[in-house]
Amino acid sequence: MTATDRSIELVNAAAQAAADRLAHDIIAYDVSDVLSITDAFLLASAPNDRQVKSIVDEIEERLNKDLGAKPVRREGDRDARWILLDYVDIVVHVQHSEERVFYALERLWKDCPELSLPEDAQNTRGKAAEHAELTGVDLSEHAAGLPDEVDGDLR
16 A cells, blocks of 8 residues: 555645745655554654744645645644644654654654655755754764664664
């Protein structure tokens, strides 16, 4: 089974909205073969809480306005470190860069096919590392709490 056309449409619109709000490292996975509750995950990050919230607000507004889609659930608003938008067909995760490194969702879903995204979204790859280097933040310190092994894969 693969992600539906509707799911891919939602992922692309959400990825473009995130890129327009300067999200970092946007990536999407087709998780339809391993999860029955959704077709795709979209991951994005930002270096601060305000930008995380701005990205989420833009995604929510764009999907509602352009595609008539509203999330059935929105979680994580209070701290704005990791906000989840559940559209049933897709789930959007927008994380603070530190949480992105710490939880490493890409490692959990790396065996799932990556979905093609708009060029603007693809161009965000590596932006978190660039930003960390410019600001002197060592994101690897935040990964120190991760176990050395996740599902048999070494870090």
